[in-house]
Amino acid sequence: VTAVSGSGPAYVFLLAECLAEAGRAAGLPVALSRRLARATVAGSGELLHRSDDAPETLRKNVTSPGGTTAAALELLMAADGLQPLLTRAIAAAARRSKELAG
Numbered sequence: 363v364t365a366v367s368g369s370g371p372a373y374v375f376l377l378a379e380c381l382a383e384a385g386r387a388a389g390l391p392v393a394l395s396r397r398l399a400r401a402t403v404a405g406s407g408e409l410l411h412r413s414d415d416a417p418e419t420l421r422k423n424v425t426s427p428g429g430t431t432a433a434a435l436e437l438l439m440a441a442d443g444l445q446p447l448l449t450r451a452i453a454a455a456a457r458r459s460k461e462l463a464g
Contacts, residue, residue: 365455373451378403 378399385395413420425431438444 364459365452369452369455373448374403374407 381399381402382392382396385398386392390398410417410420415423421435425435
């Protein structure tokens with residue numbers, strides 16, 4: 363539980379950091395990039411919270427086939443993409459939780 367829920371907010375905040383940095387690297391002003399990242403994470407979280415739909419349904423609903431989001435998701439959902447990275451990160455947090463518990 364700790365590895366997913368207790369540490370989870372830090373993962374979401376890191377996502378916002380990464381979005382903001384990617385925006386800055388793409389040429390957006392830092393302040394604008396941070397505002398966009400914050401609004402994106404907050405708005406998406408609110409939609410997820412209020413919806414009865416599964417996360418994958420929400421993702422599919424905002425992804426146009428062949429569009430910009432689909433191009434990005436192709437990388438994020440690759441065999442070496444976000445899912446396996448998060449799985450390893452959560453396993454590391456779970457191991458550390460067990461170590462701390464003694």
